[in-house]
Amino acid sequence: MARRDKSHYRAALLAGALAWLIPGAGHVYLRRSARGVILCIIIHALFWTGVAFGGVFTVEPLKQRWWLAAQVGTGASCLATWYKQELTRRSIAEDLGIRPTPPEGVAEAQAWWDAYTRELAERKIALVYPTDAVARAYSGIAGMLNFMCIFDAFMLGLIGRFGEPPPEPAAAKARERRAG
Amino acid sequence: MSIFLEPIPMGENALWLVLPLCAAVGAAYKTVRVRHLRWLPMQILGLWAYMLAGLVALGLALYLLQYYVA
Numbered sequence: 001m002a003r004r005d006k007s008h009y010r011a012a013l014l015a016g017a018l019a020w021l022i023p024g025a026g027h028v029y030l031r032r033s034a035r036g037v038i039l040c041i042i043i044h045a046l047f048w049t050g051v052a053f054g055g056v057f058t059v060e061p062l063k064q065r066w067w068l069a070a071q072v073g074t075g076a077s078c079l080a081t082w083y084k085q086e087l088t089r090r091s092i093a094e095d096l097g098i099r100p101t102p103p104e105g106v107a108e109a110q111a112w113w114d115a116y117t118r119e120l121a122e123r124k125i126a127l128v129y130p131t132d133a134v135a136r137a138y139s140g141i142a143g144m145l146n147f148m149c150i151f152d153a154f155m156l157g158l159i160g161r162f163g164e165p166p167p168e169p170a171a172a173k174a175r176e177r178r179a180g
Numbered sequence: 181m182s183i184f185l186e187p188i189p190m191g192e193n194a195l196w197l198v199l200p201l202c203a204a205v206g207a208a209y210k211t212v213r214v215r216h217l218r219w220l221p222m223q224i225l226g227l228w229a230y231m232l233a234g235l236v237a238l239g240l241a242l243y244l245l246q247y248y249v250a
Contacts (some may be wrong), residue, residue: 038211038220046204048184055187088185124186128193131187138201145208152212165215 005030012157019153021075023146026153031163039149046142050066051081054135056088057120057127062102067136073143073150081139202231 019026024040027033059081061068071078072083080141093100096119100107120126127135156162205218211235214223 034217035211039208042204042208042211046201049200051182053188053190056185057187127187130192131190134190134194134197135187138197141205147203149208149212165234166216 008158008160011160012018012154015157016150016154019146019150020073023074023077023142023149026150026157030153030161032156032157043074043142043146043149044077047071047077047112047139050135050138050140050142054127054131055125055137056081056085057125058087058133058135058139060127062089064136067140070140070143071136073146074139075146078139078143088125090115092123095119198230198235202235203228206231 015026015029017026017111018029023043024036024038027036027039029036056075059068059071059078059079061082071081090100096115098112098115102112102116117126203224206224210220210223210227214220
């Protein structure tokens with residue numbers, strides 16, 4: 001019994017980790033392949049539509065940390081976008097001759113943000129209203145939906161439920177038929 | 181303009197983008213919750229209609245609140 005519980009715990013962790021890394025992969029691992037593929041398509045489509053709307057600064061760790069916390073739910077997609085954003089920010093900072101992150105002091109940080117946002121606007125990659133709201137809502141909600149899928153995959157793994165639910169008993173089917 | 185790098189400018193019509201967003205939320209939720217996948221399309225449609233009706237009701241209530249109270 002103890003060994004089975006341990007193997008369920010391992011399956012749950014693996015399902016949760018896979019579900020985080022590639023949305024839908026946790027359900028595929030739990031032999032719910034059709035659900036996994038549907039979740040993969042929906043969550044990726046939502047996240048990448050958001051990034052297509054908002055550009056590279058849809059994932060913004062300096063000023064939009066709450067949105068980032070939600071977006072991180074999409075796993076590898078978010079990490080790839082975050083990495084691209086870091087590269088872009090470092091390249092802009094290098095061109096301007098400033099640090100890649102804002103300095104400590106209030107006045108220095110303000111000067112840094114002024115120079116940085118001006119450059120973003122000049123390069124036409126500044127994310128402004130209403131595009132920022134739409135882009136971050138799409139990508140953030142994709143991440144939050146995947147947190148729900150991660151929880152579902154983890155719990156299914158924990159109780160050792162592999163595969164689709166079994167067909168209902170005949171009585172339940174008959175009741176359903178009567179109900180129309 | 182390069183997609184995924186530069187943002188796409190939007191106007192006030194961006195509000196319509198709530199429709200596919202609600203559909204995606206409903207689809208992901210019902211994909212996890214539904215017992216049999218053959219029920220999925222109708223369940224998604226039902227939840228989508230619920231969400232939109234709820235949003236319209238909330239918007240209307242807030243509009244009336246600010247119109248008559250504020």
